[in-house]
Amino acid sequence: MDDLRIQNAKVYINGQFEYTNVYVKDGVISRLASELYPASEIVDATHKLVLPGFIDPHVHFALDCGKNHSADDFYTGSIAAAYGGVTTIIDFLDPVDNVNDLELAYQRRLKEAQASVVDYQFHATIKNPKGDLEAFVKKVLELGMTSIKLFTTYSDSGRRTFDPQIKELLQLSRQYGVLITAHIENDDMIKIKSTDTFRDLSLSRPSICETSEALKLAGFVKETGGKLYMVHLSSGETLKRLKDEYLDLLNKQFFIESCPQYFVLSNDCLQQSDGFLYTMAPPIRSLHEQLILKNMIDDVFTIGTDHCPFMKAEKNHIFLKDISLGIGGVEHAFNLLYQIFSDQIIDKMTKNSALIHRLYPQKGQIAVGSDADLVIYKPENNYSIKTNHSRCDYDLYQDFPSAGYVDSTIVRGRFVIRNQQFENGKGHLVKRR
Ligand SMILES: [Zn+2]
Structure with missing residues (x-):
């Protein structure tokens, strides 16, 4: 069984968007399929984009x-x-x-x-x-x-x-x-x-x-x-x-x-x-x-x-x-x-x-076998930048127009950001080919 299913998503695959479900197992993308297969965790991404x-x-x-x-x-x-x-x-x-x-x-x-x-x-x-x-x-x-x-x-x-x-x-x-x-x-x-x-x-x-x-x-x-x-x-x-x-x-x-x-x-x-x-x-x-x-x-x-x-x-x-x-x-x-x-x-x-930078195909794409590094993005009209999570005490981009917001960020299958909240994360040194 897969660890994660992101469903009803508009997914960026090979330069274009497709409606499909993204499955993750052991940190990598295990399948892209319109069929529903069981998974331990299910996340609905209706009206959102899934990007590499x-x-x-x-x-x-x-x-x-x-x-x-x-x-x-x-x-x-x-x-x-x-x-x-x-x-x-x-x-x-x-x-x-x-x-x-x-x-x-x-x-x-x-x-x-x-x-x-x-x-x-x-x-x-x-x-x-x-x-x-x-x-x-x-x-x-x-x-x-x-x-x-x-x-x-x-x-x-x-x-x-x-x-x-x-x-x-x-x-x-x-x-x-x-x-x-x-x-x-x-x-x-x-x-x-x-x-x-x-x-x-x-x-x-x-x-x-x-x-x-x-x-x-x-x-x-x-x-x-x-x-x-x-x-x-x-x-x-x-x-x-x-x-x-x-x-x-x-x-x-x-x-x-x-x-x-x-x-x-x-x-x-x-x-x-x-x-x-x-x-x-x-x-x-x-x-x-x-x-x-x-x-x-x-x-x-x-x-x-x-x-x-x-x-x-x-x-x-x-x-x-x-x-x-x-x-x-x-x-x-x-x-x-x-x-x-x-x-x-x-x-x-x-x-x-x-x-x-020689991280491809492990990084940089949504494809079976690549790392499950994913962004769930919510496009919004008339939206602007309101957050600053840098330690820096000023941010030049406050109130700049924004296309929407990052809802969740997933690194090798783990949610680092979920629903705009930081959960946890442990980065790895990536191999370059
Ligand atoms: Zn520099």
């Missing part, structure tokens, strides 16, 4: 920034994620510059992540590397990760990886199948003066910083035949230029992740008296750029939130140099984007993420 659990491939829980820590650890952050229908998160190891420090960084993060109530994995992070990059790549794969994050900026804190090493990593990505994941901004163009305030953030990192560097890296991808994943694309102009000049690579070898904030917030917010709350890198852009980005949603491969909130007191400064950059959002990504893009957004938060 969302994958957020870009979160920063328990991030140590020296003077400050990000507001959420793996426990509170993953609870907020679960309230948003997220069943798997991918966080980042602390940046290291050599292979010897990699395993330590991995073990440290693994220990912290055990508090997560949803499933998890990691991207390795490299900074200004020294020594043998091939050994580094091999070690990443040996530790079960399939991606390495690098920064093209932050040379002032020693995190920038320079062009010759980027090319070498891309060559290795071709050879070993590892994915190079990159924070892309042109370091030489970023000019932050000590007198710059939060109102100057957009001007100190204009979108041309992102565009010029992304085009350069696309050139490297073409030259090396490697595979690159651009995190948090912020500018519509960047995406437009990439498509104009590198259509052959776009989402085949040069993959695009963007975040909810770049679709729903604009840089006017930075001019408000509480503009410091809206600070992140890359910054939110003009309404014009936001519109270009919205119109190009087809060319965005995945959605990640870059969830990295800081408490209000840590943001509440005039000068940019004193402000911890980053905002929250892990709980709200689907609500915000489903409202704008409807069904078009589902694959970008499920299957595409699972494919590129």
